[in-house]
Amino acid sequence: MDSLMRDLITGIGGYDRCVTEFVRVSQTVLPKRVFYRLCPELHNHGLTPSGTPVFIQLLGSDPDLMAKNAAVAARLGAPGIDLNFGCPAKTVNKSQGGASLLKNPRLIYDVCAAVRAAVPSDIPVTAKIRLGFEDDQAFESVVEEIVRAGVTELTVHARTRRQGYKPPAHWHRLANVSQHIDIPLIANGEMWSPSDVRRCASISGCHDFMLARGALCRPDLGLATRALLDDRYYESMNWPQVQPLLSVFLNRNAACYDARYAINPLKQWLVYLSYYFPQAAALFAQVKRIKTVDDMNAALSRDAHTSYSAQSSAA
Numbered sequence: 001m002d003s004l005m006r007d008l009i010t011g012i013g014g015y016d017r018c019v020t021e022f023v024r025v026s027q028t029v030l031p032k033r034v035f036y037r038l039c040p041e042l043h044n045h046g047l048t049p050s051g052t053p054v055f056i057q058l059l060g061s062d063p064d065l066m067a068k069n070a071a072v073a074a075r076l077g078a079p080g081i082d083l084n085f086g087c088p089a090k091t092v093n094k095s096q097g098g099a100s101l102l103k104n105p106r107l108i109y110d111v112c113a114a115v116r117a118a119v120p121s122d123i124p125v126t127a128k129i130r131l132g133f134e135d136d137q138a139f140e141s142v143v144e145e146i147v148r149a150g151v152t153e154l155t156v157h158a159r160t161r162r163q164g165y166k167p168p169a170h171w172h173r174l175a176n177v178s179q180h181i182d183i184p185l186i187a188n189g190e191m192w193s194p195s196d197v198r199r200c201a202s203i204s205g206c207h208d209f210m211l212a213r214g215a216l217c218r219p220d221l222g223l224a225t226r227a228l229l230d231d232r233y234y235e236s237m238n239w240p241q242v243q244p245l246l247s248v249f250l251n252r253n254a255a256c257y258d259a260r261y262a263i264n265p266l267k268q269w270l271v272y273l274s275y276y277f278p279q280a281a282a283l284f285a286q287v288k289r290i291k292t293v294d295d296m297n298a299a300l301s302r303d304a305h306t307s308y309s310a311q312s313s314a315a
Contacts (some may be wrong), residue, residue, distance in 0.1 A: 001216070003040045003048075004252045005269075008245055009215055010052040012237075014222020018054045019128075022084045025060030026095065029068045035076055046079040055080035056125065059087060061096040063110040067118035070125070080124040083151075085142075088130070088161045099161035102133045105145045112149035115273060123154040128188070128210075131173055132160045139173060147181050155186040155210050174204040186210050192217060192275070194228035201229070216272035219245065237278050239279040246270075254293045263296045279303075 001009070006018045021029065036042055041054040048054060056078040060066045070081045085108055087098030094100075101108050108129075116125045127146050131139050146154055155307045156177075158169040169189030178185045188210040197209050215221050220237040227234030246266060249300045254262040267288060273280035287299045 001212075002038075003054075003282070004249060004256065004263075004265075006041070006052070006054060007050070007218070007252075008047050008249060008278075009219055009222075010048040010050045012219050012223065013050070014220065014224075014226050015052055016216075017080070018048065018052055019057050019082045020054060022057045022059035022087065022098075023073075024092075024097070025062070025065050025069045026031065027057050027065075029065065030299060032072070032076060035073055035078075039078070040238075042076050042078065046077050053079040055082045055124070057082040057084050057128075058115075059084040059092065061101055061107060061111065063107075063114035066111050067114035070115045071118045074119045074123050078123070080126060080152075081119055083112060083115060083125070085126040085129045086157050086161075088164055093161070099130050099133055100292050102129060102138065102142055102161065105138060107139045108142060109145035109149045112151050114149040125150070126153040126155065127151050128155040128157065128211060130157045130159055130161055131163075131170060133309055134160065134162050136160055136170075136173060140177065143177050143181065147183060151183065153184045153186060153208075154181070155188050158189040158204070159185065169200075169203040171200045174206055178205040184208055188212065194221070194225040197225045198228055213272065216269060217275040239277050242277065243279075243300075243304050247297065247304070250293065250296055250300065259293055263290060263292050266296065 002021065009015065010018060022035060023038055035056060039054055039056050041048055042047040047053055058066055058069055058081065073081055079298040084098055089098065112125070112127060119125055129142055143154065156174055158173060159169050161277045167190055171187060174185060174187055185206050186198050186208040187204045187206040191200055191209060191211055192214040200206065200209065211221055219242060224234050224236055249269065250263065250266045253265050267284065270280045270284040274284060283303050287296060290296045290299060
């Protein structure tokens with residue numbers, strides 16, 4: 001979820017915070033341009049155009065380097081620093097990054113403590129983990145080390161690295177921890193709908209939630225979830241309301257990236273949207289071989305006209 005998608009999603013509303021894609025920290029203190037590239041919101045005090053804070057996420061295993069890079073991000077105006085100990089990618093794990101650190105709770109403590117010490121006290125330092133690497137035997141130990149290091153909040157993707165993204169998410173493993181730590185515990189994993197979030201709340205005991213892929217499938221998931229948890233009526237976005245966002249997203253990508261690559265993010269988003277909107281699946285089938293921005297804009301215009309005509313007929 002890059003800055004363009006963050007702008008669209010937070011513009012719809014319902015979210016308290018975003019987190020960037022991870023900034024890989026391995027051998028050096030990164031130049032400012034790397035942080036600005038992954039988080040252009042730094043030019044706007046670390047906020048999306050609609051005013052939602054964007055935390056910069058760091059991934060690495062060297063406490064000193066992580067601390068120095070966190071300090072750079074803080075000086076550039078990041079409203080918070082997030083530490084990634086959950087990425088399951090093999091290439092990342094082979095170089096001692098992401099979820100591989102779950103095998104070494106003390107190293108996680110060292111990274112968290114170093115970053116916390118390097119960042120001004122008014123800037124939150126948060127962390128994200130999984131239940132474990134191969135299994136969840138060390139889960140409580142990892143949590144204990146993170147809390148001891150002074151982290152502000154902890155997000156848990158309720159699966160191990162070995163379990164990847166295979167359902168289900170084991171929300172019950174968060175229940176005991178959520179009652180016994182003095183920092184907010186944020187649940188993550190397999191929340192595709194407001195009812196999923198409510199069920200997670202009941203099982204995990206958590207009051208805060210991180211929505212990831214579900215937010216791409218349903219752009220108003222944040223608003224719909226808040227309404228359900230607050231027992232308020234909410235009328236979900238329909239396809240004619242979502243469809244105009246496609247052109248906005250396409251043309252913003254075309255303005256920021258090489259034209260050869262501008263249409264790929266749109267195609268990827270259509271795949272996510274198809275989980276909730278059958279119209280997105282039908283549109284993807286029509287446009288999946290399109291290679292130019294002009295042709296894609298023409299296809300989107302035709303689809304918008306079709307959607308409008310269908311809506312008018314239904315009315």
